Amino acid sequence: xxxxxxxxxxxxxxxxxxxxxxxxxxxxxxxxxxxxxxxxxxxxxxxxxxxxxxxxxxxxxxxxxxxxxxxxxxxxxxxxxxxxxxxxxxxxxxxxxxxxxxxxxxxxxxxxxxxxxxxxxxxxxxxxxxxxxxxxxxxxxxxxxxxxxxxxxxxxxxxxxxxxxxxxxxxxxxxxxxxxxxxxxxxxxxxxxxxxxxxxxxxxxxxxxxxxxxxxxxxxxxxxxxxxxxxxxxx
Amino acid sequence: xxxxxxxxxxxxxxxxxxxxxxxxxxxxxxxxxxxxxxxxxxxxxxxxxxxxxxxxxxxxxxxxxxxxxxxxxxxxxxxxxxxxxxxxxxxxxxxxxxxxxxxxxxxxxxxxxxxxxxxxxxxxxxxxxxxxxxxxxxxxxxxxxxxxxxxxxxxxxxxxxxxxxxxxxxxxxxxxxxxxxxxxxxxxxxxxxxxxxxxxxxxxxxxxxxxxxxxxxxxxxxxxxxxxxxxxxxxxxxxxxxxxxxxxxxxxxxxxxxxxxxxxxxxxxxxxxxxxxxxxxxxxxxxxxxxxxxxxxxxxxxxxxxxxxxxxxxxxxxxxxxxxxxxxxxxxxxxxxxxxxxxxxxxxx
Numbered sequence: 071x072x073x074x075x076x077x078x079x080x081x082x083x084x085x086x087x088x089x090x091x092x093x094x095x096x097x098x099x100x101x102x103x104x105x106x107x108x109x110x111x112x113x114x115x116x117x118x119x120x121x122x123x124x125x126x127x128x129x130x131x132x133x134x135x136x137x138x139x140x141x142x143x144x145x146x147x148x149x150x151x152x153x154x155x156x157x158x159x160x161x162x163x164x165x166x167x168x169x170x171x172x173x174x175x176x177x178x179x180x181x182x183x184x185x186x187x188x189x190x191x192x193x194x195x196x197x198x199x200x201x202x203x204x205x206x207x208x209x210x211x212x213x214x215x216x217x218x219x220x221x222x223x224x225x226x227x228x229x230x231x232x233x234x235x236x237x238x239x240x241x242x243x244x245x246x247x248x249x250x251x252x253x254x255x256x257x258x259x260x261x262x263x264x265x266x267x268x269x270x271x272x273x274x275x276x277x278x279x280x281x282x283x284x285x286x287x288x289x290x291x292x293x294x295x296x297x298x299x300x301x302x303x304x305x
Numbered sequence: 306x307x308x309x310x311x312x313x314x315x316x317x318x319x320x321x322x323x324x325x326x327x328x329x330x331x332x333x334x335x336x337x338x339x340x341x342x343x344x345x346x347x348x349x350x351x352x353x354x355x356x357x358x359x360x361x362x363x364x365x366x367x368x369x370x371x372x373x374x375x376x377x378x379x380x381x382x383x384x385x386x387x388x389x390x391x392x393x394x395x396x397x398x399x400x401x402x403x404x405x406x407x408x409x410x411x412x413x414x415x416x417x418x419x420x421x422x423x424x425x426x427x428x429x430x431x432x433x434x435x436x437x438x439x440x441x442x443x444x445x446x447x448x449x450x451x452x453x454x455x456x457x458x459x460x461x462x463x464x465x466x467x468x469x470x471x472x473x474x475x476x477x478x479x480x481x482x483x484x485x486x487x488x489x490x491x492x493x494x495x496x497x498x499x500x501x502x503x504x505x506x507x508x509x510x511x512x513x514x515x516x517x518x519x520x521x522x523x524x525x526x527x528x529x530x531x532x533x534x535x536x537x538x539x540x541x542x543x544x545x546x547x548x549x550x551x552x553x554x555x556x557x558x559x560x561x562x563x564x565x566x567x568x569x570x571x572x573x574x575x576x577x578x579x580x581x582x583x584x585x586x587x588x589x590x591x592x593x594x595x596x597x598x599x600x601x602x603x604x605x606x607x608x609x610x611x612x613x614x615x616x617x618x619x620x621x622x623x624x625x626x627x628x629x630x631x632x633x634x635x636x637x638x639x640x641x642x643x644x645x646x647x648x649x650x651x652x653x654x
Contacts, residue, residue: 117525117528117529119525139528140531140534141531142531143528143529143531144531148529151525151526151529155522155523155526157515157518157519157522157523157526158522159522160515160518168516168530169530169531171512171515172516172530172531172532172533216530
């Protein structure tokens with residue numbers, strides 16, 4: 071469970087997150103909102119890249135904000151990036167192994183854990199292939215494999231389906247849906263593809279200009295008038 | 306994990322075991338033969354002039370190797386490597402005059418002390434990247450040049466500096482007992498260089514290498530993977546300083562006498578240029594860079610051509626590499642030769 075209390079982030083005069091309070095319970099949760107709503111900022115706070123001006127984040131009882139950024143992955147915070155960040159120079163195997171070797175897990179299970187993560191995301195490529203030779207969809211899967219290898223507790227997916235064709239988005243949706251059950255982690259999905267969010271997330275929260283404007287069961291949230299207004303800009 | 310997906314034992318499942326395949330064995334055999342030829346063939350075939358030159362190539366291949374680690378592996382541009390080399394040479398010379406320790410021990414100590422200096426300099430510099438880091442390291446190189454001009458290199462004197470102001474009867478910096486002559490010292494330098502290359506290889510193929518690759522491409526991605534980026538950048542600085550320090554120690558024995566004018570600040574810039582030309586992503590690039598830096602001037606000198614032409618050549622070379630071959634000559638030449646070979650075969654058939 072992730073409990074966010076009064077989280078505020080300011081960049082100069084811009085308030086990117088405005089006293090956000092929200093609890094993510096379990097399963098896969100959606101986080102949506104128009105561009106600039108503060109979704110990636112929220113992920114950056116959880117990853118430790120951005121220091122909030124105020125607020126607390128307790129993840130499974132642990133004060134996440136007091137942890138150094140690189141230690142958060144070791145503890146179990148994993149993420150993918152809006153612009154995919156699979157390491158081109160390394161093989162698929164090494165990309166995933168890299169996360170495992172900087173976790174608290176031992177060397178003994180590494181090979182098996184890495185191969186299991188690659189097979190879990192259904193990546194149809196030789197693990198020894200260099201990532202730079204892969205297509206966009208496959209690279210996204212490498213990133214997701216990195217996020218699920220070992221024992222993640224919180225998996226943050228930042229627009230994982232951006233720019234992917236429907237078929238690959240469908241496959242990615244299947245993978246995302248299975249993450250909580252497969253790894254025991256809580257997953258948070260940020261995406262603009264509402265069909266993907268509907269398909270993957272039991273609950274969804276909506277941000278607009280840094281403020282939380284709705285949260286609850288995904289189907290209800292997507293019918294909420296305030297959400298429709300925020301997205302479509304109707305009066 | 307993934308038990309329900311019906312994994313098969315495919316070639317991919319072998320990943321991570323990394324047993325050497327046939328091409329890798331052929332490569333290892335080729336490199337071994339090449340090294341044996343360098344170690345035993347060169348002293349037989351080359352004149353003393355070129356043996357000394359090749360000793361310098363061995364020394365500077367370690368320096369360009371270290372710079373290649375910083376630039377190519379981690380993305381840190383340093384313009385202070387000549388100063389780091391000078392520190393290594395100074396420490397080694399001081400220890401060689403002051404003690405009777407075996408040469409390898411002195412090399413190790415020179416490497417470690419230079420490494421400590423590199424870390425002290427690297428720590429504040431790590432907050433900077435790109436142009437700013439380059440500028441800071443260049444200023445550091447300038448500062449070291451000034452300090453060296455005052456301190457001077459040890460010449461058999463006493464005290465901390467080991468310099469007695471004497472201009473005559475200066476004892477030469479000693480060499481190892483087993484490598485007193487130039488051909489033997491050449492072999493010694495090559496073996497030390499091989500060890501340093503092996504040290505870098507042991508890093509790039511393992512955990513630090515993967516961490517550096519991640520840092521170079523994206524620091525946020527590296528942090529999100531749990532990599533302590535400060536630690537690994539500092540590690541790269543430490544490794545590069547250690548190797549350059551050892552190179553300084555080998556240089557001290559090679560030249561017998563060291564002078565501060567032998568380490569001008571601007572040489573660090575030329576060094577970066579040749580390192581980029583050689584190629585920063587492969588270890589061969591370091592060898593190519595050292596050949597450009599030491600062998601080419603010696604060759605031109607022998608032919609009676611001014612080595613000043615090299616400054617122009619290196620300038621054009623860097624432009625060439627940056628525009629057509631970011632991975633340097635070590636990547637471009639074999640690739641173009643293979644392409645030429647394919648074309649010739651096609652036209653022949």
